[in-house]
Amino acid sequence: MLLPSLPSQLDLSRPGTVPVRRKEWQLGESRSRSSSMMRQKLQGWGSGRGQALSGSVALTMSPIAILVLVFSSGCLFYSVKSHLLPTDNIDYDTGAKSFYIANDTFYKDGSPFRILGGDLHYFRVHPQYWEDRLQRAKALGLNAIQTYVPWNLHQPQPEKLNFEDGANLEGYLKLVQKLGMLVMLRIGPYICAEWDFGGFPAWLLSVRPELSLRTSDPQYLKLVDAWWDVLLPKIVPYLYCHQGPVIMVQIENEYGSFGADRSYMEHLAAKVRAVLGEEIILYTTDGAVSKNLEHGSLEGSGVYTAVDFPTEWDPATAFALQKQYNAQGNSPSLSSEFYTGWLTHWGEQLAQTDPEYTAAALDRILYLNASVVLYMLHGGTNFGFTSGSNTGSSVRDFLPDITSYDYDAPIGEAGDIDNPKFQALKAVLGRYILESPPSPPPLPMRKAFGPLQLHKLSSLFHILEYISTDPSGLHMDQPSSMESVHQISGFILYRTNLPSHAKAGSKISISKVHDRAQVFISGLVEGDETTSTRYLHVGTLERWSSDTLWLPSNVAVPGLQLDILVENMGRVNYGPFVYDPKGSGPTDLLSIVDS
Template sequence: MDIRALLSFWLTSPVLGIRASTCSPSWVLLWEDEMFVLFYEIFSAIFSSHVVLEQAVAVNKNKFEIKDDMFWKDGKPFRIIGGDLHYFRTLPQYWEDRLLRAKALGLNAIQTYVPWNLHEPKEGQLDFDGIADIVSFLELCHKLDLLVLLRPGPYICAEWDFGGFPAWLLSKEPALKLRSSDPAYLALVDSWWGILLPKIDHLLYHKGGPIVMVQIENEFGSYGDDKDYLHHLVNLARSHLGDDIILYTTDGGTRDTLTKGTIRGDTVFSAVDFSTGEDPWPIFKMQKEYNAPGKSPPLSSEFYTGWLTHWGEIIAKTDANSTASALENILSRNGSAVLYMAHGGTNFGFYNGANAAQESDYNADLTSYDYDAPISESGDVDGAKFKALRAVIAKYSAASLPPVPLNNEKTGYGRIKLEKAASLFDTLDNDLSTKAIESENPISMEAAGQMFGFLLYASEYTSKGNGNTLSIPKVHDRAQVWSNKQVNLPNAECASTSRLLILVENMGRINYGQYMFDSKGILSAVYLDGKPLLKWKMLPIPLGNLNESPKISPVFKKSYSDLIRVSTRKSLKSDLGVNSAELAFYTGSFVVDKVTDTYMSFNGWGKGVAFVNDFNIGRYWPSFGPQCNLYVPAPILQRGKNVLVILELESPQPELVVRSVDQQDFTCGSKHLSMPRL
């Protein structure tokens, strides 16, 4: 029915009280005609405006854009109050729990990196299952009405091993020039993004999904200035995702880093990060110079709620009220911010990163990535920082915030008595004969195909009556040496052949800065009395990493209890002390009636790796600190019997006891220790 027909029906209806008839006075008919014209004009205007409104809504639906120095969502101004929450640091069973806590904090968006090394741990071996199921995580964000800022790298930093790069990149010959326009490197990036980006394309916002922005690289201005590299990534992203998605960069808030790391114009939006408490508005003003006119909404894409901690340091803490005040300084003037981190999580397995201001100044990150974030490692939301930030966010949110959930229950299951299962070297003779890689000189872990964990090096030498001197100029990261009961290579009345064993631990690759090309293992010749020692065997030690099938199943054949070990990160020479402790697996069980989160306390133990029900819960090192306990999420446990297995590298706790407790503890070890590196 058109407007004229509708009005004719309406004007002649009993509702109006006017009915046209042959006996109607002429003035009534005249009035009716005039009314018809009047109502026709009014209804035409209303109908036309309704159609225009419907068309405007249709045009702006599922549209996220930047104009007038603001973000716009579906045609309305929008402020991003987001937070980093990394799917690869939280078990999938807890994704929804942590996202709901982020919503209760007041967040409307989640930012997450995508670690290439988790999804392609070996070249051509792709993994998008379990904790690597990024599509399910993004779909869950959409279900909970959380927008997503996706950071697919290929470099991510993130205090994650090698900044998210797969370690197998280090085995390529000739060596790749990572984070550059090196054609060989770009070909591998093309292949990786050619797999990843089509997987998430249907989840872009304009296609009905949650992803509103996609980041190009990560803080590139702090590393280099290869614009050809950045342009290649932009073109690659556009080829897979189209022109409607906002691409962005994140760089430190200085002129130098922004000049190097951004692409001027409206092709890519330039966001900034800076120290919490620093005046943001001069930085936001400078940010405008690196964006097109009207295309620079103030955004701190990494608003730091805490900080990282290395082994041997005091746990990082930041003040709740000052953090909240710094956030309010941004939000009160219509700025946007993404909390880094909203929820830190855990570096399960061997995926923690490391830092080095100088090559010899190596510092590995803790297993815990709590980060002093408002949502704790185990998801707690009753801390002062959560409350302070939530109070600020509530003042600037368009809608009331959801209620705050209760903390998840935690249980201390008590004392777990362990027994020594076997020496690490119980299978040495057989495996060195049948599985070892042989080479004239030592090779790196990557060249041996051992990307994480441990690699054993073995050689033989002729001992002298007055002893021998051993030196290794360069080893990453930590070496333990054995030779016939003495490290300083024993004296012998007559020349004899002795076996030299060197176990090297990869403690996490550097994830930031110029020393990031961090190959592991023995990276130089090994010198005996000043001469290179030749003819080596390299034996990978198979321990399961995050999202891998369990590998911890040693066959125990022969004990090497007479071997003495020493560990060092300095030059390995004959005057080092000796410790009679032995590398060994220890195992014990504990019974769970009600499954909840728990922590394993390693107070009194030395250094090692722990597994609960075949899941690698990470490294422990209470003797160095500060982390005493490892977080064990409830989904790892089961009702009834549960099994704990640890590989102790230094010295076991005298009673061989680990305790299951109900809280985290960061008070272990000596403070302010350095870890010099070869």
């Protein structure tokens, strides 16, 4: 079922309301694509099997020699250092602490409590600015921070763990507590978040036999358990009952829009309970439609069910549905993702939502005495190659996310709050909090650098030996995916010689490209004193468009070298094709035939 839309007119005589502007989005085509994605998200994606490869055809590559060059193009994740994080010398309150649910209400230390939170992801903000952004959250009137924990950030390789610098989760938790705020921790293992592979580490795609992600596949659960054996003990000291800031821990993420494997969800809940104990509130988040809540919640298990829904929906109807999936008296109304803006894909205009409309939607939630988490409070940046992508009903319906995660949030990507949305939301929140929030820090310094002039220094092909992990390449009879050769992100180059039957005008096609392939041919050119290699760009093959090129008609083809440079534009973080290896694999047919 879909919840009814709001009436065209609101009762403005009700205290605490502001006029609604009926046009929320101003995105053009990108709005319709995003709306479609939201509808698919709320309606679910079908079977929920991890390797969603329906419709693909297994084709074998002709046995031609392939040279694969793997680029050391930098880590998937940024590495930043900061000496400004808090030390262990924090004055913790040693009195008894409790955070629990009773009578459809959150209680903090025995008193009713309303969560006014916002998503602020530590991995999308330079640690140097963590405190600044958190102070702006307090200035907005918030009392809690919600953040995901990306598995791939902290375990980029099976034997490599990372909790330093920008991955310093414990440092972030200490800082939130230092500022007197609470934490809602979303530990996955899948997080979506417009983040590469939904937070899954890329090396999961190289495990054989193939894993069935987000299911009770024993091999998949074994790897999740091993990761959580590292993560969960780190969280224990920061639980609220242990004098820390963490009041709630979310398992999975909107699982009801993907699958219906209850035993998988029960396994995750049991694993967390075994380490974190019985006092911590575990929760799930799903879209406020019956199918999603039926599949994604753990009704009857003691795991609290929260909901999210578009800003145009009636919150009272959403919260009434939420109540059906929680035990009696255990359903305080919580919108755990109140959308302050929206994501942006490459080729779209930056998402913009109307500040007054957004503020009015927030007011309708707070008027019901509900709790709320702003998604996003501060979006930040997908540093390096960390942005993900979305897919629709077809593998070609591929929408990669941009580097910016500004989200049109009230705190802008650069930390700016001198915008109408921050002021509008602050005005609404101010009507529901007893104490005036503190003043924010000064606005960050901004500078216009003006036009930049770029100068070509070298061709990629002339520096391969310096940027490849192995300059000699990997020699194989069939191409392999990025993940199978331990390449996390960036680019991979496939090189072979054109077959003897190739000639000018021959057609080149690849059955599947993940995600964009630049095709080149090259050969030796003799000069007066030297012989050099010249590269000719044949064209581009893209996952979502053309899959055919033709060799130029004005070159002598025999003996030429064929180079296919494949770009990973971000592994799928949301959609039915989440099992998304990059590059080209042995089942992807390269054909060169006469036109």
